Amino acid sequence: MLFQIKSYLKFLWNSKNEHGVHSPFVFSLLTKCFYDKKPKREYLILKNYRKSLLENKNFIEVTDFGAGSKVFKSNRRQISKIASTAGISPKRAELLFRVTNYFQPKNILEIGTSLGLATAALALGNTDAKVITIEGCPNTANTAQNQLDKFDCKNVENIISEFESFLISENLNSKSYDLIYFDGNHSKKATLTYFEILLQTINNDSVWIFDDIHWSPEMEEAWEIIKNYPKVKVTIDTFQWGFVFFRYEQEKEHFVIRA
Helix, strand or coil: CHHHHHHHHHHHHHCECHHHCCCHHHHHHHHHHHCCCCCCHHHHHHHHHHHHHHCCCCEEECCCCCCCCCCCCCCEEEHHHHHHHCCCCHHHHHHHHHHHHHHCCCEEEEECCCCCHHHHHHHHHCCCCEEEEEECCHHHHHHHHHHHHHCCCCCEEEEECCHHHHHHHCCHHHCCCCEEEECCCCCHHHHHHHHHHHHHHCCCCCEEEEECCCCCHHHHHHHHHHHCCCCCCEEEECCCEEEEECCCCCCCEEEEECC
């Protein structure tokens, strides 16, 4: 916790808003997407999706393949507690919806479904997109699938698999993902492994979003390595998320933005 407080204070010191940005691409993204305050009808769907989970007092046995939980001491967890502590926040879900709506990606990959709070935001952001979401825990994935069905998110394919097993088994040479949301395993090794495997799927307009880039010292190390990778042209650090863009025509630039 002390590490994250220090990291956040450093972020606040270095961060800017749209007035400190001279890149037309990033300025447009901030003003038309990040800072868009207009109400959206999809926000109500996301709110009700969350409300339904918060009212679900059932317990499930969770299989955790990731870096572990800082909240839960047991693998037997109440669905409402998972939704309130481990799921994407309402503000972040709305931002993820806006980002998806802004870029209109056709092929979306999510690594780490959890209860589907972020999945719903991705699916609603572009209802014409195909969203593939991967979850290692069967009980968690089944809960998410029930929710996605309940809220009519029909453009989602829910796959139960360990993340690396899925990535290795897929023929990624023939795949191109327009947006990838990484929210599965908050360890340096896993994050960099997924990053390197999935590089073969990028196109000029690909958008990658890494969750919890300041979760630990090693996640910050992973983020620095990703930023410095030759194919990465633009990054945006919003503290909670790290955005990565591969736009070949752009000069390499890194931004720290309050969002």
